[in-house]
Amino acid sequence: xxxxxxxxxxxxxxxxxxxxxxxxxxxxxxxxxxxxxxxxxxxxxxxxxxxxxxxxxxxxxxxxxxxxxxxxxxxxxxxxxxxxxxxxxxxxxxxxxxxxxxxxxxxxxxxxxxxxxxxxxxxxxxxxxxxxxxxxxxxxxxxxxxxxxxxxxxxxxxxxxxxxxxxxxxxxxxxxxxxxxxxxxxxxxxxxxxxxxxxxxxxxxxxxxxxxxxxxxxxxxxxxxxxxxxxxxxxxxxxxxxxxxxxxxxxxxxxxxxxxxxxxxxxxxxxxxxxxxxxxxxxxxxxxxxxxx
Amino acid sequence: xxxxxxxxxxxxxxxxxxxxxxxxxxxxxxxxxxxxxxxxxxxxxxxxxxxxxxxxxxxxxxxxxxxxxxxxxxxxxxxxxxxxxxxxxxxxxxxxxxxxxxxxxxxxxxxxxxxxxxxxxxxxxxxxxxxxxxxxxxxxxxxxxxxxxxxxxxxxxxxxxxxxxxxxxxxxxxxxxxxxxxxxxxxxxxxxxxxxxxxxxxxxxxxxxxxxxxxxxxxxxxxxxxxxxxxxxxxxxxxxxxxxxxxxxxxxxxxxxxxxxxxxxxxxxxxxxxxxxxxxxxx
Numbered sequence: 137x138x139x140x141x142x143x144x145x146x147x148x149x150x151x152x153x154x155x156x157x158x159x160x161x162x163x164x165x166x167x168x169x170x171x172x173x174x175x176x177x178x179x180x181x182x183x184x185x186x187x188x189x190x191x192x193x194x195x196x197x198x199x200x201x202x203x204x205x206x207x208x209x210x211x212x213x214x215x216x217x218x219x220x221x222x223x224x225x226x227x228x229x230x231x232x233x234x235x236x237x238x239x240x241x242x243x244x245x246x247x248x249x250x251x252x253x254x255x256x257x258x259x260x261x262x263x264x265x266x267x268x269x270x271x272x273x274x275x276x277x278x279x280x281x282x283x284x285x286x287x288x289x290x291x292x293x294x295x296x297x298x299x300x301x302x303x304x305x306x307x308x309x310x311x312x313x314x315x316x317x318x319x320x321x322x323x324x325x326x327x328x329x330x331x332x333x334x335x336x337x338x339x340x341x342x343x344x345x346x347x348x349x350x351x352x353x354x355x356x357x358x359x360x361x362x363x364x365x366x367x368x369x370x371x372x373x374x375x376x377x378x379x380x381x382x383x384x385x386x387x388x389x390x391x392x393x394x395x396x397x398x399x400x401x402x403x404x405x406x407x408x409x410x411x412x413x414x415x416x417x418x419x420x421x422x423x424x425x426x427x428x429x
Numbered sequence: 430x431x432x433x434x435x436x437x438x439x440x441x442x443x444x445x446x447x448x449x450x451x452x453x454x455x456x457x458x459x460x461x462x463x464x465x466x467x468x469x470x471x472x473x474x475x476x477x478x479x480x481x482x483x484x485x486x487x488x489x490x491x492x493x494x495x496x497x498x499x500x501x502x503x504x505x506x507x508x509x510x511x512x513x514x515x516x517x518x519x520x521x522x523x524x525x526x527x528x529x530x531x532x533x534x535x536x537x538x539x540x541x542x543x544x545x546x547x548x549x550x551x552x553x554x555x556x557x558x559x560x561x562x563x564x565x566x567x568x569x570x571x572x573x574x575x576x577x578x579x580x581x582x583x584x585x586x587x588x589x590x591x592x593x594x595x596x597x598x599x600x601x602x603x604x605x606x607x608x609x610x611x612x613x614x615x616x617x618x619x620x621x622x623x624x625x626x627x628x629x630x631x632x633x634x635x636x637x638x639x640x641x642x643x644x645x646x647x648x649x650x651x652x653x654x655x656x657x658x659x660x661x662x663x664x665x666x667x668x669x670x671x672x673x674x675x676x677x678x679x680x681x682x683x684x685x686x687x688x689x690x691x692x693x694x695x696x697x698x699x700x701x702x703x704x705x706x707x708x709x710x711x712x
Contacts, residue, residue: 144540145536146537149537151527151530151531152532155524156528156547159550161584162580162583163553166562167553169561169564170557170561226455229445229449236453237449243456245699245703246692246695248706249639249643250643250691251643251660251687252643252645252661253662253668253687254684254687256668257668258462258463258466258684261465261677262465267480267481269462269465309706369668383646386560396560396564404557406557410552410556410557414552
């Protein structure tokens with residue numbers, strides 16, 4: 137019997153068979169089926185005729201898609217640096233184990249476990265005109281309240297605020313884990329040199345966690361490119377599509393207008409973007425483990 | 430704020446008092462919207478109609494929470510979420526444990542190739558497969574069913590990856606000892622190694638549960654009948670017609686009610702959740 141353990145045996149693969157079947161049917165097949173759909177004219181009534189790259193051409197010619205792409209890129213460019221900077225700040229501030237810091241870490245991470253619909257509800261109650269928290273507060277202060285969710289520019293900003301609030305916990309935790317790894321002798325050496333705290337941060341702390349900063353940035357790029365629920369619920373992409381992200385475009389084309397082939401083509405574009413980011417993440421994280429060995 | 434072991438460290442701007450003070454202020458800002466939500470939930474709807482600034486004044490009431498008891502819908506959605514999340518979690522734990530054990534310990538043809546393919550699965554975002562999945566589930570009439578809501582989450586490669594790591598971390602000597610007793614791979618898996626992975630099962634289980642509970646896009650397109658909504662989708666649907674809805678107070682109470690289960694799970698299993706989420710991110 138012990139033979140079967142060390143020697144390569146077909147019977148051993150029975151252990152991976154259950155997962156592998158689910159993986160093949162629900163992930164691998166839909167991945168290729170989606171690519172196939174993107175090359176066909178498909179509607180609610182099933183697959184139709186082959187149109188080659190026609191769907192891709194239609195997507196690229198669609199001003200709504202281009203607007204959604206621009207919105208998403210802007211959103212990523214603003215939300216990711218905010219998340220990285222705030223996460224890093226909180227990690228630096230809470231990088232000591234006391235009762236207060238443990239409590240605060242738990243608090244800052246707690247919003248991450250809420251569902252997107254709760255997060256959006258909370259923030260809609262902050263942003264809604266007239267009755268929202270911001271409206272009430274600005275009225276008390278005698279200021280003219282802004283109609284955040286339906287003013288172009290402000291609507292995407294509001295979605296961003298809700299998103300940063302929701303996603304902040306993960307960057308903070310990853311940075312905290314990285315800060316714990318910095319060897320103490322580096323700090324001792326800096327202490328001998330009488331380096332100022334600011335100098336220690338720039339010369340010791342930040343270089344030591346440079347790879348984590350990179351990794352967190354890529355993870356957040358991947359995550360924020362997939363923005364959907366917050367925008368759909370809070371602003372429904374409005375006004376005039378100024379807060380409609382890519383995923384919401386795919387959702388609307390595929391599941392509201394049932395232009396399935398076109399939606400599949402659009403989702404291949406998004407897949408490509410995310411794949412590039414995931415590759416970058418893989419490269420950065422493997423380099424990291426080589427360095428630590 | 431007592432003594433700490435690292436006093437010899439120059440503060441390096443980390444753990445500095447000023448930073449901590451700013452963080453505390455920031456935490457208050459961060460919690461303000463939550464306090465506002467809770468405040469709205471304990472106000473009478475009629476009073477809120479006249480102006481929400483009444484949140485800052487008495488009287489408070491639990492009438493909105495009592496109303497949830499009478500609104501059978503929220504409880505139905507709650508039950509659906511529970512069934513889907515528990516079902517999906519059970520499935521993931523079984524599939525991932527079996528596969529993780531095999532990848533970590535057994536030899537079989539194409540082991541490395543298959544593992545690399547599964548790893549590629551980690552890079553596939555939901556958006557790339559969701560349209561095709563929706564069609565497939567249509568073919569088999571799986572929409573608006575519990576199975577249909579549970580299944581997609583079970584294909585995630587993350588659990589397999591995590592369990593492989595955990596099985597690898599168990600010392601090989603433990604299997605060797607069992608092998609001397611002529612135990613079969615299945616026996617070693619079930620009797621010897623599986624009990625040792627309980628903490629890992631908890632981590633993966635809680636992670637999967639939260640994920641399933643909070644899932645948005647798949648249930649949005651798969652569960653289209655109101656009685657099959659999960660709580661997440663139900664809350665979203667009652668938000669859409671905001672103005673003529675049941676009222677801000679009732680909506681707030683519903684949101685508090687919906688987030689209580691995850692917050693309780695979070696408070697109890699905080700360490701597991703943080704491990705799973707950070708592990709999942711770094712891969």
